[in-house]
Amino acid sequence: MIKYKINRRAFILPFVLVSVLLVSSCAKRNLTYFKDISQEKDYQLKDGIYEQPKIVVGDLLDIKISTLNPESNLLFNYGIVSSESGEGNQMTHDPIIEGYLVDSDGNIDFPTLGDIKLAGLTQEEAKLFLKNELASLVKDPKIDIRFLNFKVTVIGEVNRPSSFVVPTERITVLEALGMAGDMTAYALRENVLLIRETSEGKVIHRFDIGKKDILSSPYYYLKQNDVIYVEADKRKLNQANVNPNTIAGLTILSSLVVALIFNFNDIFK
Known part of the structure; x- marks a missing residue:
């Protein structure tokens, strides 16, 4: 029977090249934050610029008004309104306001004041604006404004x-x-x-x-x-474009071919 001989190097070389490509696709990356900061000295860096956010359309605002008058506090903070009847003045309760939504015109609907425009103002500017608007209704109100949906x-x-x-x-x-x-x-x-x-x-x-x-x-x-x-990273993007089943199939096929190469002479004795 004729015995076949094969040059294993000729078959191994392509698989070596493929292996190198696979390894290179898994090369290490620098995952360090602030890698340009030396470990040998301390730094005094200028802080990033912080600008107080401005109120924009779609913001949901929590506005709390504090005054010396308990009735005013209830009115401005919980939607309680006063109405007149034959029996005299009565206090009636509206649903509790969870927040003031800035509408498409930049306004909020505030008790007693009605529509007031706050869009484009910072929190501090909005506080001052509300304080001036309430000046004729309550004395020296304290105002707190927070974003509920920042x-x-x-x-x-x-x-x-x-x-x-x-x-x-x-x-x-x-x-x-x-x-x-x-x-x-x-x-x-x-x-x-x-x-x-x-x-x-x-x-x-x-x-x-x-x-x-x-x-x-x-x-x-x-x-x-x-x-x-x-x-x-581009290497992950490239991996995402390859079907996982294809990768698994090629891996199994490569293993079988390598096994055949190293056992070729034994098989065909």
Whole structure:
């Protein structure tokens, strides 16, 4: 019987090349934040610019009025109104107001005052405006305004992509990423995208989370409805375009071929 001999090197070389390509697709990436900060010295960095958020259409505001008059407090804070009848003045209760929604015209419907425009004002400016409007009704009112739906969204290569309603308006990019469970190992840290809505349209800004410059950036502090999109590394995108069943099939086929190569002479003795 004729015995066949085969040059194993000729068959092994393509599989070595394929293996190198597979390994290179899993190459290590630098997952460190602020990699340009030296470990040998301390830094004094200028803090990012914080601007008090302005009230915009769609905001839900919690407005509390405190005065020396208990009846006024009930009126402005819980929707209690006074009405006249044959038996004299009576206090009747409307449903409790959960918040004041800023309508498409930038107004809220406030007890006694009616429609008042707050859109475009900061919290401090809105407090002063309300204080002046209430001056003829109550003496020296104290006003507190909070956002009830101050929301930021984090999507893409993070562990828990979602929209988050935050209890405070002072939130940073790092805090938002922390709420989303941090970036995954496939996250493209060099090209994080921030999308922000303004009165002039959408602003899109890209930054490198691996550099300390973000700490002093005007985009370090987020505003309501900001969206952070963390892009995926190209290697993951390439993997996503390949059917997992195809990868599994090729892996099994490669294993069988390699086994045949190393046992070829024995099989055909």
